[in-house]
Amino acid sequence: METILEVKDLVKKYNQVVAVDGVSFAIRQGVCFGLLGPNGAGKTTTIEVIEDVIPPTTGEILYKGKSRSPSFREEVGIQFQSTALLNLLTVRETLQTFQSFFTKTNTIEELVKLCRLGEFLDQHNDKISGGQRQRFLLALALVNRPELLILDEPSTGLDPQARRNLWDLIQGIKAEGKTLILTTHYMEEAQYLCDEVAIMDYGKIIARGTPAELIRQYSRGITVVLPRERYALKANSFPLPVREVNDTIEIKTDDVNQCLEHLITHGVDLTDITVRSPNLETVFLNLTGRKLRE
């Protein structure tokens, strides 16, 4: 697969504050690339430099191997983290206005079907719910049939159901073979949607790979969790390391069968047992010593 976008040694400073500190990565065509990290990590700044909203202090952005030309804006679809739209227009009129800016566009019918806009198409664009608004903003980003779609925290502020719906939409767009860049601080979102991720912290990329690679590399082992009242034994009598966390005890193991055998042997009641696989959240915790939303 060809590289569609390349970021080389990107630095963005605001006076003395370094928001992005020497970031480099390349994205292959057809891949969903996730830029993860806590608030203030530099994700949005990186994205806005890529989008040509703000200039970099130093560094280079290459689109299809060249510096971005005016055609970049024709071929890229963008959804900002938060945005306002032209007032007092309906959803349909706003889509039509944006359609007129581009040479190659989706029809309104295609966008309605793709993003499920039918129920609120003729409502004013500021009189729709949070979930509807995110679907509408996604439709706006798709209006020009983009080759590269950039979504900056698309599901922030949505309830779990609306978030799931949005993920399904994004999966549909991925299935069409489009390249996506997605920023998020929801690890489960990244794990569900992204083929490759880069984890950012304090303006730098601290790890990069597929979700599975990162988990394998930075977060080995499975965690078995039990309510403390079910675990009657003393910690030092158990052959595996045991950690008390609030009202639970956590046992880390590489062999879950062996762990369960030990628990049964020691007469522990397994009624409320939880077995937790490692995820990107634990990757971040292991890399930085902090939780993502701390």
Place this chain on the structure above:
Amino acid sequence: MSFKRLWSILKARNLEFFRDRSAFGWNFLFPFLLVAGFGIIFGGETYTEYKIGVFPSESEQVSIERLNIPQRFKEMNYLKFIGFPNAEEGLEKLKHHRIDFLLKAGDGPHQYWINDASPNGYVVEQMFKASLFPAESTLKAEKKEIQGSATRYIDWLFPGILAMNMMFSALWGVGYVVVRYRKNGVLKRLKVTPLTAFEYITAQAISRIFLLMFTLVIVWTGCDLIFSFRVQGSYLHLFVIFFLGSLSLTALGLVLASRGTSEEFTTGILNFISWPMMFLSEVWFSLEGAPQWVKSFAKIFPLTHMLTAARKVMSDSAGLIDVGPEIMILSLMTLGFLTLGAALFSWNK
């Protein structure tokens, strides 16, 4: 430049404006109310009135016929008589400039009081003294009538109010609105599309100029039905002058809109420009007699040139050639403001 994109953003801006019913209605109602208000206040022949206190009188309302004061003083124009029970109350009002002249009713010799700090008091004193001479006194002066019909104050004021309304609408409707759009991120969203800054600001300017001219025609027609304005020159020439004026004011609005994300700061700048322009461009009163530097300073405002030209057409039957200097200045100002606005324009800072 793409006309499709320009037309689309122009259409969106117009829809936004016409759907905002309150702003739309106010845009027509405000100048109409101003003109109507001033029409009522100054509509009659007496727009400068001197207040004469007379005592003793049982009530504030006095019957001029029954007042025992010089007959010729009673017959003078622009005088309003107010009754007082005694001298003390009259003097109190005179001291605080509530009345211009205080007169004791009765047979002569007449007694009167004026406030030495009041120019109006001095004028009324001269009128009173003149009224004491017999009517048949020989005057070494001859009255000549103005040729043609004299300009009423409302005819003089009306173009000023319309032009002032245009100024506020152009500066706030472009300057403030674009800064608000920059602040809330609308401009940032537009920036990442192929829409160019030139297309965007051109659409804003055309939309506002269309609205200004539309408002002008509606308000003019509405007010004309009530006040029957006298336009000595051509309506077409007047329209051209107002059009050029709206161009230059809108272009000035674009300069103010070119940068900034603070609505508060923009409000300050808009006030800083619009208030001196309103007072020094002869909207409300003539600068005749003002210091030369004030008159020279007033020429930096497009409103001054628009009003000078409009009043020349309305009152003196001037044609476009007669107002050539004003047309030239307005055109140059438009060009200068547009160039500056386009050079400074930023989508997101």
